[in-house]
Amino acid sequence: MTFRQARWEEPSIWDLAPPRARETPPPVAGVPERFRRKEAVRWPELSELEVVRHYTRLSQMNFGIDTSSYPLGSCTMKYNPKVSEMLARRNGAAGMHPYQPEATAQGALEILWRLERILTKVTGLPEVSLQAAAGAHGEYAALLMVRAYFRDRGESETRTEVLLPDTAHGTNPASAAMAGYSTREIASVGGCVNVTALREAISGKTACFMLTNPNTAGLFESEILEIAEAVHEAGAMLYYDGANLNAILGVTNPGRMGFDVAHLNLHKTFATPHGGGGPGAGVLAAGEKLAPYLPIPRIAKSGRKFRLDYDRPKSIGKIKTAYGNFGLDLRAYAFAITHGEDGLKHVARRSVLNSNYVGSRLGKFLPRPFRPLVKHEFVLSGAPLKDRGVRTLDLAKRLLDEGVHAPTVYFPSLVEESLMVELPETESKRELDQYIAAFERAISDTPENLHAAPRSLSVRRVDEVRAAREPLLSWKDLRAAGKAETP
């Protein structure tokens, strides 16, 4: 396939209609003179068509799942069903205010309530809150819940540490630190938790062990029950990072594996779109010990009526305005009832089948540092490319020229020059074979061409070092540096 991305010579929006001399906005009745803006906001006055053309052209210089296969490991870039987009835009959903009286929002509350019930069954944990805006937000809230739990038990002074494997997502240690914990990483063996090392590290100081299973090496932590036992023997909590839940739907669940609390990413497993970086929707699921600490309000059902329940004295309180990203919860609900029991199980089975198939094929080109049986994703090492003077980054950029997105690169960090590949259940064998062929063309190309990639996109290789060394972060910066078309 020959691929060419649109390459519009599209100016920045302010250069389309350079703002003229800025007038003072007309006075607003009752606003004190000192509070008034003296100069109108410096932004262009454009026709609607000009704005639409501008952003349409920008959109054509962007990869999405709808244009390209998108094998980003740990991101679960599956098809975002169109029907969910349609439903979330219904007036009965989009046109609802969070502070409407409960009596006027029974449908919205019921959708949240139903999705929570479904997610209790998916996670095997008895209570769920949908308030978190994203996965990391859920991690953070869960750790605050853990902290509150130990405070109530008089152990907050002693349990000051969170343990995690070196394969953990970066959000895990960052969330733990924000929640006031020190963090310690446990070295993995063969890509999995070293249970002996964990047993040695864990102590009365440990509040929580954070784990994603399957982990970021794509491997199922087969010793999960022993891990849970070790954590619980020490009186600590076991936290489930649900970023990789897709691979185990209907096979096992966090509750059965012994986790006390979990977050899920509806924007991964439940197919809500990533929006170019967000919005996401986080789920908090808690076992009996931590459930009383979930954020308020909880959705309660009394008879046939749904209401917001604020009467949870142990709750950590609010973690954001309103009740979570309802628009995405609705999409996730539609996804769940479309698939149902068998469909959700099939999601896991097909994503694991896809990943093992592509892994076995790409393993011919690059070494796989861990065992071949993987779940949702697999890891390759680009280290041998260095003999040809090529790096994983070059391969990633060259793949873009094939019209496919690059894998996640340089993560997990315990693998040299790593690539992490995930092709979820929505990719057909045809697409997988095209991806494998694209990978083969890319890796077989000359070092010169790999270094020069990409050539088919709207820009050539972007100088990220310069971006960090001389930060130009807005139009204002460009003006100040004399680099703006419109001063």
Added chain:
Amino acid sequence: MRIPLRSREPGSASLIDLWPAPLPPTRGSRLSRWIPDEPGEEAALLEALGISSVDELFSDVPKKARIGRMGVGPGHDEAEVVREVDRLLERNRPLSRFATFLGGRVVPRYVPAAVDAMLSRSEFYTAYTPYQAEASQGMLRALFEFQSLWVELTGLDVANASLYDGATAAGEALLFCRRVHEGHRFLVPASLPWEEKSVLRNYASGPNLRVEEIPYDPRSGRLDLDFVRAAVQAHDVFGVLADVPNGFGHLDEGILDLKSTLGDVPLVVSADPLALSVLEPPGNYGADVVVGEGQGFGVAPSFGGPLLGLFACRREHLRSAPGRIVGATLDADGQRAYALTLVTREQHIRRSRATSNICTNESLMALAFVVYASVVGPRGLAQLQTSLAEKARTLASALGGIEGLQAPRFDAPYLGEFTIEVGRGTAEAFLDRLRRRRILGGHRLADPRPGAPKEPERILVAATDSVGDREIQKYARAAKAAVEAAGRNA
């Protein structure tokens, strides 16, 4: 049509409560069009792997960790799903059925169709975070424009590419202040919405910081600056937050002089972006950080999410800023290009020493924000804010003479919102009576938690773009009747 299904797990919610009835068998047997199922496809994949069943791929899951069935119901085809969701949505009574005076951080404001059309470009909405800059110039450029707009509105130097919502942006601002200034106390107005105070207390709890409330003048709602001065002199304050308009909807002129009281203690201003189209940029009166809720620019209220957290700070504090930032640079041909930058602040590089744990943000809503502002234009934004302020004044004068109702409650300037206080009966009963006349009359300001201290019966009332003189007069008549009815019941 609803055939009762028996729950498989005793004691759990009955499935009939959450699951539509199974498909009629005539609907076909495909599990879903979303998982490819061409005949022979799965067999070919298995054959390539040299295995006979997908089960073999799960041999690494120990038997004791496996589950039988999850206990969710059967799948449905698309038509059935649409019917089911629509049936649920019909139980909602959306804003369009009411004269709407709801406001606060989430605003019901008309979104031009062009904005949603741009959000619906699937190159944008089905993309991931633009880590591969070359494949993502469209989103990077839109985010760079978004950052530039928030910089212009706030008068500060650097904006990030969004946070979850206004409340969490305030939370991140609190942690940011602690990174750039010593101390343990963070001051916020007592009039701040209770939800935001609760979120801030959670953000403060990790590093054991204290959130303290600045009292307000009971007549005007203005911040008690003597309290702030005394607190700052005690040398343990690492930041002060003030909101524009404040939680009562009013403008507090004292904020314009607040920075001189604070000295080098950082000032965080939480500002409404529409208000900033007509108000002095907070950067001009000393704000070190400006946060805000951006949902009102092009994002539907959608029962409270997704929203949009806005964050800007001064250049000298750039490396303490949370979240992703897009920067301009050059490509290998020396042409202008864009990339995520200063990533060493972030969790995927810095891990436990990152400035924030945020990864997924609200990029698509940031796109909505900049498309909305560009479609409406700076003059249009100022005109919209002016017209809302005029409506609010009309509403205030219509409510002003009603006995048993203080409207506005506070004697201070305002834009499109103000607070009223119900003197007879409860705010809840007042709003309930209005609702029966198809008016959403605002929302109660009190903390609804059972243990919360008793607060006055106050309601935040907003003039929205969907109400006109007729709705305002209707509100006034209904309010008068509601207060009179409460008086009779007393």
